[in-house]
Amino acid sequence: MKAYKELNRDELLALKADLEAAYEEAKGKGLKLDMSRGKPGVSQLDMGMGLLDALDSSSNMKSMDGLDVRNYGGLEGIEEAKHLMADIMGVNPENVIVCGNASLTIMFDSVCRSVTHGVMGSTPWCRLEKVKFLCPVPGYDRHFAITQHFGIEMINVPMTPQGPDMDMVERLVAEDEAVKGIWCVPKYSNPQGYSYSDETVRRFANLKPAAKDFRIYWDNAYAIHHLYEDRQDEILDILGECEKAGNPDMVYEFCSTSKVSFSGAGIAAMATSKANMEDIRKSLKIQTIGYDKVNQLRHVRYFKDYEGLKNHMRKHAALMRPKFEAVLSILSRELEGLGIGTWTSPNGGYFISFEAMEGCAKAIVAKCKEAGMVLTGAGATYPYGRDPKDSNIRIAPSFPTPEEMAQATELFVLCVKLVSVNKLLEG
Amino acid sequence: MKAYKELNRDELLALKADLEAAYEEAKGKGLKLDMSRGKPGVSQLDMGMGLLDALDSSSNMKSMDGLDVRNYGGLEGIEEAKHLMADIMGVNPENVIVCGNASLTIMFDSVCRSVTHGVMGSTPWCRLEKVKFLCPVPGYDRHFAITQHFGIEMINVPMTPQGPDMDMVERLVAEDEAVKGIWCVPKYSNPQGYSYSDETVRRFANLKPAAKDFRIYWDNAYAIHHLYEDRQDEILDILGECEKAGNPDMVYEFCSTSKVSFSGAGIAAMATSKANMEDIRKSLKIQTIGYDKVNQLRHVRYFKDYEGLKNHMRKHAALMRPKFEAVLSILSRELEGLGIGTWTSPNGGYFISFEAMEGCAKAIVAKCKEAGMVLTGAGATYPYGRDPKDSNIRIAPSFPTPEEMAQATELFVLCVKLVSVNKLLEG
Numbered sequence: 070m071k072a073y074k075e076l077n078r079d080e081l082l083a084l085k086a087d088l089e090a091a092y093e094e095a096k097g098k099g100l101k102l103d104m105s106r107g108k109p110g111v112s113q114l115d116m117g118m119g120l121l122d123a124l125d126s127s128s129n130m131k132s133m134d135g136l137d138v139r140n141y142g143g144l145e146g147i148e149e150a151k152h153l154m155a156d157i158m159g160v161n162p163e164n165v166i167v168c169g170n171a172s173l174t175i176m177f178d179s180v181c182r183s184v185t186h187g188v189m190g191s192t193p194w195c196r197l198e199k200v201k202f203l204c205p206v207p208g209y210d211r212h213f214a215i216t217q218h219f220g221i222e223m224i225n226v227p228m229t230p231q232g233p234d235m236d237m238v239e240r241l242v243a244e245d246e247a248v249k250g251i252w253c254v255p256k257y258s259n260p261q262g263y264s265y266s267d268e269t270v271r272r273f274a275n276l277k278p279a280a281k282d283f284r285i286y287w288d289n290a291y292a293i294h295h296l297y298e299d300r301q302d303e304i305l306d307i308l309g310e311c312e313k314a315g316n317p318d319m320v321y322e323f324c325s326t327s328k329v330s331f332s333g334a335g336i337a338a339m340a341t342s343k344a345n346m347e348d349i350r351k352s353l354k355i356q357t358i359g360y361d362k363v364n365q366l367r368h369v370r371y372f373k374d375y376e377g378l379k380n381h382m383r384k385h386a387a388l389m390r391p392k393f394e395a396v397l398s399i400l401s402r403e404l405e406g407l408g409i410g411t412w413t414s415p416n417g418g419y420f421i422s423f424e425a426m427e428g429c430a431k432a433i434v435a436k437c438k439e440a441g442m443v444l445t446g447a448g449a450t451y452p453y454g455r456d457p458k459d460s461n462i463r464i465a466p467s468f469p470t471p472e473e474m475a476q477a478t479e480l481f482v483l484c485v486k487l488v489s490v491n492k493l494l495e496g
Numbered sequence: 497m498k499a500y501k502e503l504n505r506d507e508l509l510a511l512k513a514d515l516e517a518a519y520e521e522a523k524g525k526g527l528k529l530d531m532s533r534g535k536p537g538v539s540q541l542d543m544g545m546g547l548l549d550a551l552d553s554s555s556n557m558k559s560m561d562g563l564d565v566r567n568y569g570g571l572e573g574i575e576e577a578k579h580l581m582a583d584i585m586g587v588n589p590e591n592v593i594v595c596g597n598a599s600l601t602i603m604f605d606s607v608c609r610s611v612t613h614g615v616m617g618s619t620p621w622c623r624l625e626k627v628k629f630l631c632p633v634p635g636y637d638r639h640f641a642i643t644q645h646f647g648i649e650m651i652n653v654p655m656t657p658q659g660p661d662m663d664m665v666e667r668l669v670a671e672d673e674a675v676k677g678i679w680c681v682p683k684y685s686n687p688q689g690y691s692y693s694d695e696t697v698r699r700f701a702n703l704k705p706a707a708k709d710f711r712i713y714w715d716n717a718y719a720i721h722h723l724y725e726d727r728q729d730e731i732l733d734i735l736g737e738c739e740k741a742g743n744p745d746m747v748y749e750f751c752s753t754s755k756v757s758f759s760g761a762g763i764a765a766m767a768t769s770k771a772n773m774e775d776i777r778k779s780l781k782i783q784t785i786g787y788d789k790v791n792q793l794r795h796v797r798y799f800k801d802y803e804g805l806k807n808h809m810r811k812h813a814a815l816m817r818p819k820f821e822a823v824l825s826i827l828s829r830e831l832e833g834l835g836i837g838t839w840t841s842p843n844g845g846y847f848i849s850f851e852a853m854e855g856c857a858k859a860i861v862a863k864c865k866e867a868g869m870v871l872t873g874a875g876a877t878y879p880y881g882r883d884p885k886d887s888n889i890r891i892a893p894s895f896p897t898p899e900e901m902a903q904a905t906e907l908f909v910l911c912v913k914l915v916s917v918n919k920l921l922e923g
Contacts (some may be wrong), residue, residue, distance in 0.1 A: 106568065114566040118553040121790075125552070126545040139541040139758040141533065169596050170788045177783040185611055185622065185646065195612065195622040211785075218782045219612065331566040334790035355645045356604040358638075361597045361788065363548075363761035 072408035073489055081494050088487040092440065095480050100441035102477040107259070107419040108468040109332055113388050117330045117381070123371035124363065138362035144354055145346075146338070150365035154338035156375035157292050157324050159306045164340045166349070169360045172325040172337040176286060177215050179321055179339075182352045183249070184219050188282035189318065189348045194219070194249065203241060203251035205233040207422060207450030207461045209259040212252040212288070216452075223452035226251075228261060232269030239276060246279040250286055256304050257291035260450055260463035261422040262415020264302035274310035276319065285311075287322040291418040293382045294328060296390050300416045308340060317342045326368060328419065328467075329378065329385070336361075336368050386417075392466040395475040396421055403482040409489035412464075421464040422450075429488045430459045436484035442477050499835035500916055508921050515914040519867065522907050527868035529904040534686070534846040535895040536759055540815050544757045544808070550798035551790065565789035571781055572773075573765070577792035581765035583802035584719050584751050586733045591767045593776070596787045599752040599764040603713060604642050606748055606766075609779045610676070611646050615709035616745065616775045621646070621676065630668060630678035632660040634849060634877030634888045636686040639679040639715070643879075650879035653678075655688060659696030666703060673706040677713055683731050684718035687877055687890035688849040689842020691729035701737035703746065712738075714749040718845040720809045721755060723817050727843045735767060744769045753795060755846065755894075756809065763788075763795050819893040822901040823848055830909040836916035839891075848891040849877075856915045857886045863911035869904050 076084065124130075130138050132147035145151070146167025155162040168175050184200075187193040194200045201222045204213060208228075216223055224241065226233045232255070242248050253273075255265040265273075273285060287307050295301045311319050318341075326335035341349070372378045397414055400423075404410050412423045425433055430447035437444050445463040448454040464481070466474050503511065551557075557565050559574035572578070573594025582589040595602050614620040621627045628649045631640060635655070643650055651668065653660045659682070669675050680700075682692040692700075700712060714734050722728045738746050745768075753762035768776070799805045824841055827850075831837050839850045852860055857874035864871050872890040875881040891908070893901050 108568050111564065114557075114564065117566075120553075121551050121555065122553045124548050126549045128548065130541075137538065137541065139544075139760055141535050141754075141759045143760070171784050171786075174784045181608060181612065185608065193622075195620075211782075214782050218779065327568075331790060332568045333566055333570070333786050334788045352645065355638075355641050357598050357601045359598075359760055361761045361791065363758060364788065364791070 070406050072406060073493055074408050076493075078494070081490055085487070085490045085494065088483065088490060091483055092436070092487055095483060096440045098441070100476065100480065102442040102473055102480070103468055104465050104477055105443045105445050106468070107328070107465050109328055110388065110468050110470065113385060113467070114331060116384055116388070120330050120367060120371045123367045128370075130363075130366070132362065132366060136362065138366045141358045143359045143362050144350070144357070146360065147362050147365050149369040150336060151338075153369055153372065153374065153378070154324060154336070155340065157378065158289055158322055158338075158340050160308050160322065160340045164308060164342065164346070165338050166346065166353070167336060167338045167360065167365055169337060170334055170364070171327065172288065172290065172323040173211055175323055175337055175339050176212070176288065178356070179286070180215050180219055180221070180250075182349070183282065186352060188284065189344065191282035197247070199247045200249050201245065201247045203233075203238060203248060204452050205251070205253065205258075206452070207260055207456070207463070208252060209254060209288070210445070210449040212286070213452045216252070225452060228258065228263060230263050232263065232265035235269055235272045239272065242276050242278045242283060244279060248278070249280055249282055250284050252286050252288070254288050254290055255307070256289060256302060257294060257415055257418025259290070259418065260420040260461075261413045262418045262420060263413070265304050267305050270305040270307055270310055273307060274314040274316060274319075276316065278319070283319065285320040287320050289322055289324045290328070292324055293378060294385070294419065295382065295417040296386050296393055297416055298383070302416050308342070312342075318344050321345065329381065330368060330371070334364065336365050389467065391471040392469070392474045393421065395471045396464060396466050396478045399475060399478040399482060404485065407486070410485055419465060419467050421466065423462040423464055425460045425462060425485060426489050426492055427458045427460050429485075429492055430456060430462050432488040432491070433462060433484045436488055437481060440480055440484070442480050497833050499833060500920055501835050503920075505921070508917055512914070512917045512921065515910065515917060518910055519863070519914055522910060523867045525868070527903065527907065529869040529900055529907070530895055531892050531904055532870045532872050533895070534755070534892045536755055537815065537895050537897065540812060540894070541758060543811055543815070547757050547794060547798045551794045555797075557790075557793070559789065559793060563789065565793045568785045570786045570789050571777070571784070573787065574789050574792050576796040577763060578765075580796055580799065580801070580805070581751060581763070582767065584805065585716055585749055585765070585767050587735050587749065587767045591735060591769065591773070592765050593773065593780070594763060594765045594787065594792055596764060597761055597791070598754065599715065599717065599750040600638055602750055602764055602766050603639070603715065605783070606713070607642050607646055607648075607677075609776070610709065613779060615711065616771065618709035624674070626674045627676050628672065628674045630660075630665060630675060631879050632678070632680065632685075633879070634687055634883070634890070635679060636681060636715070637872070637876040639713070640879045643679070652879060655685065655690060657690050659690065659692035662696055662699045666699065669703050669705045669710060671706060675705070676707055676709055677711050679713050679715070681715050681717055682734070683716060683729060684721060684842055684845025686717070686845065687847040687888075688840045689845045689847060690840070692731050694732050697732040697734055697737055700734060701741040701743060701746070703743065705746070710746065712747040714747050716749055716751045717755070719751055720805060721812070721846065722809065722844040723813050723820055724843055725810070729843050735769070739769075745771050748772065756805065756812070757795060757798070761791065763792050816894065818898040819896070819901045820848065822898045823891060823893050823905045826902060826905040826909060831912065834913070837912055846892060846894050848893065850889040850891055852887045852889060852912060853916050853919055854885045854887050856912075856919055857883060857889050859915040859918070860889060860911045863915055864908060867907055867911070869907055
């Protein structure tokens with residue numbers, strides 16, 4: 070197929086007529102599809118139902134460190150849950166705090182604590198004129214929402230397949246004391262599915278921030294969320310690299326089982342240096358008497374250990390793979406060579422990132438919506454919801470079935486074509 | 497027995513010798529008792545183990561509003577959990593947000609949100625020179641710890657058996673715009689077990705605060721925690737009274753099942769006006785995608801409804817009553833008429849409050865500790881840990897067995913006598 074840019078006006082008009090007819094037909098089908106969020110599908114949740122049998126009224130409710138998990142106490146989580154979460158992140162259990170059901174909440178609380186109380190004795194951010202965060206883009210809208218909520222200025226940093234543009238990161242961090250943090254999804258990034266190269270991780274660990282209270286927010290959300298047996302990304306342990314580089318306190322790492330067990334009822338954890346833990350503890354012990362240790366124990370009894378988790382994630386991959394493949398095969402078949410879009414083919418994670426022609430993303434999302442398919446809002450992958458090129462669209466294949474995913478992608482490519490043709494006709 | 501004050505010096509010295517001998521003997525027993533916190537005992541936790549059978553791998557995981565409780569979403573909790581928690585507080589389910597495992601965390605988050613973002617558009621407290629909270633004393637140390645953590649100045653307000661000194665509350669709230677809140681445990685107060693009279697609740701509802709962002713923090717922690725069938729305190733619904741008084745937005749109410757199901761793994765809720773909910777939602781939706789709805793459903797499936805809860809709490813009372821009675825009977829037998837201490841006899845809740853002679857509380861707690869019994873630190877029931885009279889001691893009978901409680905109280909009265917005699921000899 071010829072690239073759209075090579076078509077003359079008459080060819081474009083003819084194509085437009087065909088596409089509009091196809092679109093009207095698609096609209097007539099009354100579709101109701103949701104690709105908006107990285108929500109696990111029903112069969113994936115069903116796969117984890119054994120979790121609910123892991124504890125019953127006859128269970129021993131003591132953790133390995135002798136705590137009655139039903140009672141108060143155990144501020145930083147039970148020992149065996151620390152081990153499990155440490156294994157996911159590839160860190161030492163001594164550096165782990167196990168919390169409630171959402172790593173997003175730990176991140177919110179970490180920013181919030183810095184705003185009200187500062188970081189290890191630094192000036193609380195609420196008393197500073199200006200606080201800035203670096204935001205690799207495209208990225209995760211809920212990260213950006215947290216920093217926006219606290220009035221933190223966000224600076225876009227372009228992503229590459231090896232991670233954020235590190236020249237830019239190094240420069241901004243070193244020259245501006247107002248830069249206090251950076252949002253990272255280092256493995257199977259949201260939305261591109263890129264994983265940071267070893268060089269990127271090492272450059273992160275060797276940053277020379279002007280601000281002593283600069284922290285890397287390392288959201289390792291998809292650490293064990295591979296799609297394939299034979300193609301798995303691995304990243305370096307940022308905590309270890311920071312320590313080697315003489316920057317032991319520079320990182321807060323986060324992970325959860327939200328996309329392993331149940332999204333609403335998993336367990337989440339944070340890993341960081343002893344000194345940071347000491348600092349965090351001062352606030353944590355005021356905020357809670359302890360997180361839900363029964364659910365922590367339930368998870369350990371069910372998954373047993375890291376091997377158990379990996380086996381579970383293999384089944385998870387078997388459910389996700391056909392959904393990703395449905396999207397990718399249709400994108401290839403329908404769009405390859407047309408010059409109206411590019412997309413990523415990740416080895417894991419929850420998303421595919423689509424780059425439309427400049428100025429087309431909003432229109433494509435609107436067209437899809439009109440025909441019954443909800444996508445993540447265009448712009449959502451950028452701070453303040455502003456994609457400067459209006460070109461990025463996040464595709465979230467996890468919730469629909471593979472059949473629905475195929476149907477959805479057929480509609481998507483149709484909308485991409487139609488909007489692109491209109492754009493070229495305008496231009 | 498003669499009051500200690502009536503004894504002459506020789507009588508006191510003889511008494512002191514006897515008491516010291518008895519104390520040495522007690523120390524020799526090598527006791528290890530913990531009456532420090534309001535922790536449920538093991539048999540109470542055992543009583544709730546059926547909770548773990550309420551959901552298993554064959555359960556229907558849809559809430560009554562059609563939500564898959566395993567997945568993301570449901571920011572304010574599932575409908576049936578709202579009903580259950582509403583019934584505990586005696587409010588409308590529409591006014592309830594069901595959260596995670598701890599009402600303490602909801603309180604922390606509420607204060608924190610006011611610090612960073614203000615209340616319904618008011619100036620964030622972090623930008624104010626001075627913020628103050630009223631603290632009925634003696635009160636709950638973890639409340640005071642939250643306000644202290646955020647640098648909020650705390651003002652003591654004396655408690656009476658009908659509630660806080662309302663003349664003082666009305667005056668301080670009306671005349672000082674810096675007064676932004678008050679900590680209340682309105683039913684079976686911590687530590688005295690007092691319940692607010694109808695007049696007190698109505699005077700609360702009719703407050704005329706100088707600060708528009710003044711809120712009553714109404715910690716209804718012991719709403720259904722009666723000790724007796726025939727003597728049960730009831731309080732008026734503060735939300736309803738505030739609405740009647742034209743102050744619909746003046747209260748945040750909190751409750752949890754921490755002392756109903758499992759302390760570490762219950763569910764907690766907040767009740768407040770629609771306008772406050774709207775305000776809170778803005779922050780909540782950034783902080784979380786939703787609390788643990790599986791545990792919410794588990795609680796509803798187990799307790800079923802308010803009747804189910806009440807039945808459960810009858811069994812709870814049957815476990816708690818002998819512990820309270822062990823304490824109260826020994827206090828009466830050993831201390832009545834001696835003029836060296838007074839105490840409360842609550843109809844519910846988790847604590848007994850003991851008032852020693854002025855200047856004796858710290859010494860009594862230290863003596864108990866030396867003989868192997870940990871009590872809540874003297875002073876803990878006052879802001880900043882400073883009991884101006886050094887006289888209040890909180891007794892927490894919930895964790896030990898009735899036998900241990902009796903043993904502990906025997907030691908306690910011995911220490912009270914010994915310290916009091918020493919005090920009188922000094923004086």
